[in-house]
Amino acid sequence: MFKRIERSFSAKLSFYLIASMTVWAIVMFGVFYHYAVLKLERDVDERIWNIAEKSDLRLTTLLRGVEKIPKNMAWMISNGFLDADSIFSVTRRVVEDNDEVFGCAIAFEPNYFKSKGYYFAPYSYMSRDSVITVQLGDVAYNYFEMRWYARSKKFGISRWSQPYREFGDHDIITSTYSVPMYDRKRRFIGIFSVDLSTNWLTDLVDSIKPYPSSYAIVIDSLGNYIVHKREKNMVERTIFDVAEAMSDTTAMLVAKRLAAGKKGKMRMLDNDEDAYVYYMPLNATEWYMAIVCPYQEIYREFFQFNVILWVAFLIIILMLYIISSGTIRRLTAPLKDFAQSARTIALGRFDTPLPVIHSRDEMAELRDSFEYMQQQLTMFIERLQQTTSAKEKIESELRIAHDIQMGLLPKPAVACPKWEGVELYAVLNPARQVGGDFYDYFVIGDELCFAIGDVSGKGVPASLLMATTLSLMRSISFSNFEPQYVTNFINQGLLRSGQPDRFVTFFVGMLHLKSGKFKFCNAGHSLPVMIQPDHSVRIMEMEPSLPLGILKEYEYKEYNCSWEPGAKMLLYTDGITEAENVGHKLYSRERLLETIRNHASSSSKGMIEAILIDVNEFVSGALQSDDQTLLSISFYPETEE
Numbered sequence: 001m002f003k004r005i006e007r008s009f010s011a012k013l014s015f016y017l018i019a020s021m022t023v024w025a026i027v028m029f030g031v032f033y034h035y036a037v038l039k040l041e042r043d044v045d046e047r048i049w050n051i052a053e054k055s056d057l058r059l060t061t062l063l064r065g066v067e068k069i070p071k072n073m074a075w076m077i078s079n080g081f082l083d084a085d086s087i088f089s090v091t092r093r094v095v096e097d098n099d100e101v102f103g104c105a106i107a108f109e110p111n112y113f114k115s116k117g118y119y120f121a122p123y124s125y126m127s128r129d130s131v132i133t134v135q136l137g138d139v140a141y142n143y144f145e146m147r148w149y150a151r152s153k154k155f156g157i158s159r160w161s162q163p164y165r166e167f168g169d170h171d172i173i174t175s176t177y178s179v180p181m182y183d184r185k186r187r188f189i190g191i192f193s194v195d196l197s198t199n200w201l202t203d204l205v206d207s208i209k210p211y212p213s214s215y216a217i218v219i220d221s222l223g224n225y226i227v228h229k230r231e232k233n234m235v236e237r238t239i240f241d242v243a244e245a246m247s248d249t250t251a252m253l254v255a256k257r258l259a260a261g262k263k264g265k266m267r268m269l270d271n272d273e274d275a276y277v278y279y280m281p282l283n284a285t286e287w288y289m290a291i292v293c294p295y296q297e298i299y300r301e302f303f304q305f306n307v308i309l310w311v312a313f314l315i316i317i318l319m320l321y322i323i324s325s326g327t328i329r330r331l332t333a334p335l336k337d338f339a340q341s342a343r344t345i346a347l348g349r350f351d352t353p354l355p356v357i358h359s360r361d362e363m364a365e366l367r368d369s370f371e372y373m374q375q376q377l378t379m380f381i382e383r384l385q386q387t388t389s390a391k392e393k394i395e396s397e398l399r400i401a402h403d404i405q406m407g408l409l410p411k412p413a414v415a416c417p418k419w420e421g422v423e424l425y426a427v428l429n430p431a432r433q434v435g436g437d438f439y440d441y442f443v444i445g446d447e448l449c450f451a452i453g454d455v456s457g458k459g460v461p462a463s464l465l466m467a468t469t470l471s472l473m474r475s476i477s478f479s480n481f482e483p484q485y486v487t488n489f490i491n492q493g494l495l496r497s498g499q500p501d502r503f504v505t506f507f508v509g510m511l512h513l514k515s516g517k518f519k520f521c522n523a524g525h526s527l528p529v530m531i532q533p534d535h536s537v538r539i540m541e542m543e544p545s546l547p548l549g550i551l552k553e554y555e556y557k558e559y560n561c562s563w564e565p566g567a568k569m570l571l572y573t574d575g576i577t578e579a580e581n582v583g584h585k586l587y588s589r590e591r592l593l594e595t596i597r598n599h600a601s602s603s604s605k606g607m608i609e610a611i612l613i614d615v616n617e618f619v620s621g622a623l624q625s626d627d628q629t630l631l632s633i634s635f636y637p638e639t640e641e
Contacts (some may be wrong), residue, residue, distance in 0.1 A: 103195035438460025484558035494549035533566035
């Protein structure tokens with residue numbers, strides 16, 4: 001029996017054959033799956049974008065046709081070619097001759113036709129299969145205050161209104177296109193408007209079905225629904241209301257991107273079902289369209305094909321197993337003792353006796369390998385214990401150093417101090433357990449003093465110099481805290497510390513909390529950003545200056561200005577603007593300014609959180625290479641309250 005197993009050792013290759021084929025099949029399937037998904041996504045994207053563009057063209061054509069109606073007919077009224085009574089027939093004719101038009105109103109300024117009185121607005125609209133013509137204006141319906149009339153009159157522009165329930169039929173939702181009318185002397189005389197029932201738009205948009213359960217929506221820039229067949233209360237609710245009620249937070253991001261006129265694709269949960277959302281602006285309008293496609297429907301056929309492949313693969317593996325199982329069972333017998341020995345060794349008993357092998361084939365080589373493994377494991381465990389002990393000691397010291405460094409910063413670092421008239425928020429994210437970035441703030445009398453800095457380099461050396469800088473600043477904080485004096489004092493102190501290969505960028509400011517007078521000094525640090533009360537954003541330009549710790553005789557310049565009530569200042573280190581993504585592209589100051597502009601109305605905390613979110617989205621998981629620090633200060637003096 002033993003000789004037969006010894007002579008048939010090549011049969012052991014059956015096992016490796018099955019394993020190799022399994023790995024090969026999985027790798028090939030993975031490659032196929034990856035590229036098939038990419039190809040399918042490209043095809044789906046191309047198909048849906050083509051459908052969206054065609055629908056955009058159809059919708060634009062429909063809207064342009066409706067818009068031409070009042071524009072082409074208003075001249076007759078503006079030139080006085082029609083009397084008051086004939087205007088009723090004009091509105092009726094517009095509704096009768098244009099299937100897509102639900103209603104038409106020609107509303108005039110007060111007493112334009114003296115015989116018709118203060119209100120005169122002939123209006124015709126569809127009611128089931130007939131056209132109803134009425135006089136629209138009266139005390140109960142003061143059309144002069146209606147948005148479709150008032151806004152077009154005020155701005156002198158033709159515009160579409162947001163959807164509203166038709167006053168004559170509350171089951172009908174319409175959107176009104178209003179065109180201002182002027183007489184020959186360019187005096188405003190009234191509004192020529194047409195109502196488009198969203199049923200027309202709904203039917204058109206509902207025809208956009210790349211997949212059976214797909215659906216499309218149309219909104220305006222404020223998030224109001226123009227078309228949404230699934231949303232029953234589309235007039236009362238905006239897309240932001242719907243997104244806020246959804247469990248997937250991505251829905252709100254999609255809603256914001258859609259309302260902002262962006263074009264793109266995102267994946268989200270729609271009614272707890274995975275779906276892709278394609279969104280784009282509609283040309284020549286202020287409306288935006290999104291197409292929702294269920295993920296399962298997009299990939300249904302692809303998943304079915306994958307199941308067939310897996311079934312075929314399993315059948316092949318099963319056949320190979322049946323063919324080679326007998327041989328494999330015979331070959332595994334000598335390995336049982338080794339398996340038992342391996343389990344015992346795995347429990348930590350490295351001196352476990354090994355089976356005696358008399359042959360000189362691979363089994364003997366396996367035994368020698370086990371014996372060598374026992375020796376190496378014994379040595380490895382000894383070295384591992386020593387290494388682990390040393391590593392734990394280093395990590396413990398680094399944790400302590402991190403806690404000490406964070407303890408040097410104001411506490412709590414993420415809370416706004418309750419100083420009257422000031423909102424302050426700061427965040428420091430070190431690239432390692434300890435780093436060289438720092439910030440500080442405190443009040444001396446009626447003055448808020450604050451600073452931010454960045455030590456060159458990283459790790460423990462940078463953290464030591466950071467602690468030195470903070471200590472130097474705080475040592476004179478209550479004696480002569482003037483920005484220029486503080487900066488020069490720290491510069492001299494760092495030069496005396498004897499670290500010529502390191503320097504510190506530094507910004508320090510002092511704000512008088514009652515008068516708003518602001519003094520500051522900059523030592524080679526990133527220029528701060530000031531957000532004015534009107535939400536305009538500007539960089540505080542200053543003369544170039546050297547960082548601290550470079551030149552002994554260097555004299556730093558102090559600046560003075562007034563801090564406008566309601567303004568915010570943002571200070572940051574270069575770890576923000578120089579954050580890299582996986583493509584080694586920098587976040588840049590330009591993108592930071594754009595993010596600040598987009599959140600200029602936010603609080604100090606909200607702005608910093610928005611910046612950190614945008615930085616994280618930009619780097620896309622790339623390893624943080626430098627410390628990141630942000631400090632924002634908002635000034636609201638008592639006089640502003």
